[in-house]
Amino acid sequence: MNEHGLLHLSVQFAHYALVIMAIVYTFRIRWILGFKAGKERQASTGTPGRTDPKKGYMYSLANIMMPWAMESTRKKFFLYVQFVIFHLGVVAAIVQTFTLPFATKLHQHPIGGIAFTVIIGLAFLVGVYRIFRRIFDKYIRAISSPDDHFSLWLLTVWFFFGTLAAGYPVDKMTAIGMDGNLAMIIFFFMTAFFLLYVPFSKISHYLYYPFTRFYFGKSMGHRGVFPIVRKNA
Amino acid sequence: MPEDRSYKAEKVIERLGKKLNRQVVGSLAACVHCGMCTDSCHYVLANPGDPTFAPAWKADRLRKLFKRHYDWTGRVFPWWVGAKSVYTDKDLEELKDIVFGKCTNCRRCSINCPMGVDFATFNRMARGLLVSVGVMPEGVAVVSKDQWEIGNQMGVLREDYLDTIEWMEETIQDELDNPKAVIPIDKPNTDVVYTINPREVKYDPRTISDAAKIFHMAGENWTMPSEGWDMTNFGLFSGDDDLGGSVASRVYDKMHELKGKKIVISECGHGYRSTRCEGQNWAGMDVDFEMESSVITMRDYIKEGRIQVDKSKNTDKYTYHDSCNFARSCGLFEEPRELLNLVTDDFSEMYPNRSENYCCTGGGGAMSMSEYAPDRLKSAKIKADQLKATGANVVVTSCHNCVDGLADLIKHYKLDMKVTQLVNLVANALVIPEEAEVAVKEPDEVETLKGLFAGKKIMVVDDEPDLRVFYGSVLEDNGAEVIEAADGDEAIGLAMAELPDLITLDLSMPGKDGGKVFEALRKNDATASIPVCIITGRPELRSLIYDRPVPAPEGYLDKPVSEETLIRNVRKIFEVGRAMEKQPV
Numbered sequence: 001m002n003e004h005g006l007l008h009l010s011v012q013f014a015h016y017a018l019v020i021m022a023i024v025y026t027f028r029i030r031w032i033l034g035f036k037a038g039k040e041r042q043a044s045t046g047t048p049g050r051t052d053p054k055k056g057y058m059y060s061l062a063n064i065m066m067p068w069a070m071e072s073t074r075k076k077f078f079l080y081v082q083f084v085i086f087h088l089g090v091v092a093a094i095v096q097t098f099t100l101p102f103a104t105k106l107h108q109h110p111i112g113g114i115a116f117t118v119i120i121g122l123a124f125l126v127g128v129y130r131i132f133r134r135i136f137d138k139y140i141r142a143i144s145s146p147d148d149h150f151s152l153w154l155l156t157v158w159f160f161f162g163t164l165a166a167g168y169p170v171d172k173m174t175a176i177g178m179d180g181n182l183a184m185i186i187f188f189f190m191t192a193f194f195l196l197y198v199p200f201s202k203i204s205h206y207l208y209y210p211f212t213r214f215y216f217g218k219s220m221g222h223r224g225v226f227p228i229v230r231k232n233a
Numbered sequence: 234m235p236e237d238r239s240y241k242a243e244k245v246i247e248r249l250g251k252k253l254n255r256q257v258v259g260s261l262a263a264c265v266h267c268g269m270c271t272d273s274c275h276y277v278l279a280n281p282g283d284p285t286f287a288p289a290w291k292a293d294r295l296r297k298l299f300k301r302h303y304d305w306t307g308r309v310f311p312w313w314v315g316a317k318s319v320y321t322d323k324d325l326e327e328l329k330d331i332v333f334g335k336c337t338n339c340r341r342c343s344i345n346c347p348m349g350v351d352f353a354t355f356n357r358m359a360r361g362l363l364v365s366v367g368v369m370p371e372g373v374a375v376v377s378k379d380q381w382e383i384g385n386q387m388g389v390l391r392e393d394y395l396d397t398i399e400w401m402e403e404t405i406q407d408e409l410d411n412p413k414a415v416i417p418i419d420k421p422n423t424d425v426v427y428t429i430n431p432r433e434v435k436y437d438p439r440t441i442s443d444a445a446k447i448f449h450m451a452g453e454n455w456t457m458p459s460e461g462w463d464m465t466n467f468g469l470f471s472g473d474d475d476l477g478g479s480v481a482s483r484v485y486d487k488m489h490e491l492k493g494k495k496i497v498i499s500e501c502g503h504g505y506r507s508t509r510c511e512g513q514n515w516a517g518m519d520v521d522f523e524m525e526s527s528v529i530t531m532r533d534y535i536k537e538g539r540i541q542v543d544k545s546k547n548t549d550k551y552t553y554h555d556s557c558n559f560a561r562s563c564g565l566f567e568e569p570r571e572l573l574n575l576v577t578d579d580f581s582e583m584y585p586n587r588s589e590n591y592c593c594t595g596g597g598g599a600m601s602m603s604e605y606a607p608d609r610l611k612s613a614k615i616k617a618d619q620l621k622a623t624g625a626n627v628v629v630t631s632c633h634n635c636v637d638g639l640a641d642l643i644k645h646y647k648l649d650m651k652v653t654q655l656v657n658l659v660a661n662a663l664v665i666p667e668e669a670e671v672a673v674k675e676p677d678e679v680e681t682l683k684g685l686f687a688g689k690k691i692m693v694v695d696d697e698p699d700l701r702v703f704y705g706s707v708l709e710d711n712g713a714e715v716i717e718a719a720d721g722d723e724a725i726g727l728a729m730a731e732l733p734d735l736i737t738l739d740l741s742m743p744g745k746d747g748g749k750v751f752e753a754l755r756k757n758d759a760t761a762s763i764p765v766c767i768i769t770g771r772p773e774l775r776s777l778i779y780d781r782p783v784p785a786p787e788g789y790l791d792k793p794v795s796e797e798t799l800i801r802n803v804r805k806i807f808e809v810g811r812a813m814e815k816q817p818v
Contacts, residue, residue, distance in 0.1 A: 032262070037255040041513040046564025060349060071589055072269040072345040079269065083347075139277075142284035143266045143293055145315030200306050202314075205348065208263035212349035215256045220344075223510065224564020225588050228344065232584070 010188030017195035024199035046224010056221015089123020116166035127156030161187040273345035288342035334605035337597035361472025372601035385463035387431035420456035426493035428464035443660030461487030466507030470598030481512025502556030502632030541664035552625035556632035595638020613642035687712035721745025755783035
């Protein structure tokens with residue numbers, strides 16, 4: 001099979017993997033919904049009128065965009081910044097699995113192509129930093145499973161090829177019939193593997209995120225704790 | 234291999250499945266091991282470099298079990314995702330030391346987790362699983378047993394409770410010079426039913442008389458229940474939902490019987506959370522009456538003009554410690570400050586505060602688990618630094634558990650501070666109208682008080698000379714003949730030779746400790762009936778005394794002991810002794 005055929009195959013694989021991932025995710029969501037949600041019978045606590053369950057879960061869900069809201073993100077702002085970059089990189093890399101074959105003009109645009117390259121490239125650097133942190137920070141190492149390490153390596157390598165793919169000379173790309181190169185072929189095959197692996201790994205955490213933050217926020221809103229009131233020195 | 238698994242381990246796994254709900258499963262499945270929670274835990278901060286104190290590491294001990302049995306990735310690829318089962322009773326013991334000994338369930342890591350993982354909730358669940366198979370610290374077993382069998386967590390008998398209430402009633406009648414100042418028991422159809430912590434009966438009855446004085450001055454239509462008065466709930470700490478539901482139901486059932494309008498819960502963080510919030514969930518029942526913290530009740534009395542206070546009577550420099558259960562689990566943080574500002578002039582915040590405050594380190598039942606006291610006190614360094622930075626000389630808190638935890642760390646870190654509660658400050662600041670003014674004692678009455686212990690021989694046992702002098706002077710000033718012993722052997726010898734009417738006994742002494750002395754005295758026919766009042770600076774040693782196969786001591790006080798507390802408790806022991814003598818055999 002020639003380079004063109006391989007590229008075509010890798011793109012097809014990636015999109016089939018996406019469908020499989022969606023199916024497995026459906027089972028995962030059914031699994032968690034199969035557990036009954038705990039109920040709080042008590043009347044609300046806290047200063048009357050200050051908050052309620054809705055304010056609580058809205059605050060909780062938006063928490064991730066408010067680095068000042070939690071002491072952990074406030075004090076470790078660098079970790080927060082690299083978290084943002086890493087996840088923007090994930091989004092950009094996933095988006096480009098569609099835009100590379102189906103919206104090539106976006107990548108042909110000087111800003112578009114560079115933006116993808118920079119975002120995914122920075123995410124790659126964060127990935128490298130995270131690999132070192134997971135290996136050398138004794139707190140993180142102590143809680144890391146093989147899946148934690150592998151998932152991080154997988155994403156970092158994927159970012160690496162994603163960066164190369166994003167920066168592929170745009171004049172060579174013509175929709176699905178574009179010329180391929182090794183980086184792009186590897187990127188799409190890795191995407192396929194990544195999508196198949198995700199539902200079975202810690203990377204699927206974002207599936208649970210809405211559940212945990214919604215219920216915790218709802219409870220803390222009902223109890224008058226969220227949104228957190230903070231008085232500085 | 235299930236055939237190799239112990240019976241207890243089998244049961245823990247089986248019961249874990251029954252405890253899972255959507256919130257808990259979400260928390261167990263969602264952790265990404267990012268480590269953002271690490272520095273939020275006071276245990277971590279006080280033990281730098283030891284990852285076994287990190288919240289995520291501790292949470293993983295249960296998460297591994299969950300993954301191995303209830304998450305299919307862990308069932309298929311256990312090693313890959315870090316899933317691991319428990320097999321032996323030793324595995325359970327190790328889990329016990331983590332969930333009870335390395336976490337106070339303060340929930341600080343929960344509010345600092347970007348994923349919204351509520352570790353404290355499933356740590357409590359892990360405790361409950363272990364308790365269900367009898368794996369728990371000794372102190373947890375003792376306190377739970379008391380609460381199951383006697384109805385309150387300190388094993389206070391009904392007659393002792395009622396006797397203390399009566400004694401406190403007399404105290405406020407004396408102080409207000411008003412025989413109408415009463416503490417009604419089981420009065421039906423009142424606006425307020427006041428529930429308390431058994432610690433108040435046993436070690437700190439002043440908080441009862443202070444609250445009674447406030448209710449009286451506010452003209453409140455109130456009562457205290459004769460049963461179901463303990464609003465604390467060890468089910469919160471032990472994770473035993475059955476105990477939690479049963480204890481809460483006792484309070485609610487009594488409330489229904491009395492047809493009261495509102496339960497007012499005295500200042501206790503876990504008691505408030507248990508009775509006001511979790512109790513209904515554990516008991517599976519809805520209630521049709523109001524419940525509020527006495528902090529809110531007292532604040533409203535002042536704001537509504539039902540009581541008058543003079544804040545200049547509270548002359549110290551104060552700071553406020555937010556109880557985790559109050560602030561982080563019930564959102565009660567502005568009201569105590571409002572009240573504090575109404576009764577004091579000099580209040581400084583500690584940082585961080587409110588729901589971000591650090592645990593007193595005595596939470597989660599930690600004060601009853603003496604085996605973990607060294608780690609607890611080490612972790613208390615964080616709180617000690619926080620207290621010191623305020624520059625205050627009094628730390629106010631609305632939680633009895635915190636009072637003990639803070640008092641312990643203040644002593645350990647030699648801080649020049651004392652702990653008090655809002656009820657004490659409000660009572661102290663009360664403006665007593667002319668007609669209810671405390672009567673000035675006539676000279677002969679003073680003389681009578683001076684002779685309170687006349688004819689009594691009291692032996693003071695303590696290895697600290699200053700304390701022997703202090704206790705001795707207070708007791709001698711009140712007419713007692715005092716003899717002193719500096720160590721255990723001397724105490725036993727003197728007790729046999731002198732046969733005192735009462736012994737105050739320290740626990741931590743060189744040579745024979747107070748526990749051994751106490752047992753020796755009780756087992757000797759000549760000294761067995763001498764009342765003993767334990768006075769210790771190490772409240773976690775309670776089990777050292779109460780678990781001995783001899784009758785319990787007549788009194789138990791935590792250091793530091795004020796003159797007033799010493800007199801009141803010694804007097805009570807003599808009064809109870811007299812009452813017992815009068816009872817027909």
